Amino acid sequence: MTEKTRENSVYDFIRGVTDTDSFIEVDALVVSESGVCSGEGVVSGFAEICGQKVGIFVTDPNVLKGSIGSRNATKIVKCINNAIKTGNPIIAVLDTSGARFSEGIEVMEAYGKILGAFSRAYGLIPTICVVKGNNFGMLSYLTACCDLCIAYDKAVIATASPLILAAKTKYDASFIGTASIHAQQTGVIGKVVRSDAELKESLARFIDLTINKNKEPEDDPNRLCSSLNENSKAEDIIPAVFDKDSFFEIRKDYSKEFITGFARLNGMTVGVIAANGAVNEGKLSDTAAKEISLLVRTCENFGIPVVSLLDSEGVRKNIECENTDLIWELSSMIYSLCHSKVCKVALISGNAIGLAYVALASKSVFDYTVAWKGANISMIDNDAATTLIYADEIAKGETLTEKKEITEKFSKKYTEENCAADVIARAGYLDNVIDPTFTRQYLIAGVQMFSDKR
Secondary structure, eight states: OOHHHHIIIIIHHHHHHSOTTOOEEESTTOOOTTSOSGGGGEEEEEEEETTEEEEEEEEOTTTGGGOBOHHHHHHHHHHHHHHHHHTOOEEEEEEEOOBOGGGTHHHHHHHHHHHHHHHHHBTTBOEEEEEEEEEESGGGGGGGSSSEEEEETTOEEESSOHHHHHTTSSOOGGGSSBHHHIIIIIOOOSEEESSHHHHHHHHHHHHHHHHOOBOOOSSOTTOOOTTOOTTOOHHHHHHHHSSTTOOEEESTTTOTTEEEEEEEETTEEEEEEEEOTTTGGGOBOHHHHHHHHHHHHHHHHHTOOEEEEEEEOOBOOSHHHHTTTHHHHHHHHHHHHHHOOSOEEEEEEEEEETHHHHHHTOTTTOSEEEEETTOEEESSOHHHHHHHHTHHHHHTOSSHHHHHHHHHHHHHHHIIIIIBHHHHHHTTSOSEEEOGGGHHHHHHHHHHHHTTOO
16 A cells, blocks of 8 residues: 555545644554554544544554554554543544454454453543444444444444355345444444544534533523423423533434433533433333433543433333343443432423333432423323222223213322322422423523532
8 A cells, every 4th residue: 555545545534533733643653564564554643623632543444454453453552541641532443344363362462452441441531433434343342332433324333244244144244234223223323424524523522522521601591491381392402401502412313212412501511311202202111221321321431410301101011122121221221320420400391100200300319300380200100090099980980981081080180189290399309390491590500509419
């Protein structure tokens, strides 16, 4: 590979996603055992993105198909360790066909060093994986050992070559490990981009949110949420409550029932968990629980408060869900939330049924919880509770119409006496019952009050 070719590929990419003239390369003269692979197939060093220093390494697919050997592993580990030393985010840009099998045990040790270094970085500094093309073999595991994995829409991530995985099966190799599959089905990919410009914007926003956690607010803390009412859903609440244009969504295509991401609230970075009551009543599923756990983990890593916007009728209950990882993922979510020491603030905007209330809004887990006047908080669905509690009264109805009317009457009675927000507040389980218009002010006050808790 000529220097000109290399100049027009990896270096152009780095220049495209970092600030002008900010990239400083390290170990540029390292060569392979044969002495012919300039840079050993990895470009590494430091750069700036929107003024923030970052460590970055990029595997070069034009050098031995981006394969990993012992010398480029040494470069990668050094880059990661330097980022840890300086407290800067690390960005891994991967396009690799896998290991250099000719190196035998040395390359296995090399992978161990890379995985070990990246694992040490995770939780200490923001860790970001970017998959540009193929990511086959052991480096595929880096995509799930980071705070954010971003992939180009044509990227492929697999533990081995899709051709090998598809051999002797009926699967089409072109549908194995694609970006869409990992975004929609595994949750490994948090963001899909289609250009270097999109990538740079995503990197800049995520790094800014995780590094600059307290900025001078650009939005009025006393701005009223006049567009909100008791029927508003998550997609309406998020732009109204958080600082203007600050919401950065993660795993948009993974769990439709819940929306997660990061935003600013009066200049403060917060993690956002929003039950999307407009989709499947915002019910918790295994994918929703996993998505929440991953967000809480990153918030815990960097001391970022969590804001829960709850409108959920509880847990999805059907055979399909029960026979998946539902119990396991919900338990992991509960563990993450209960053990997280960061500030946790909740708004109940609609329903808060069963486990949804317990895990995502209860005073046992959250520091500060408010609800809109029309909120409904219950152990089980109100109609189901009515059917159980008032079974004798309902049975007195002689026709289906009469039974329905009696059920509706007692359901209203049960809700007003047991589930209404003001009833729950009088029992001491809500900090306040508020008008939707003032939601922003109350959430800001809650985060400010508990962000420095010990």
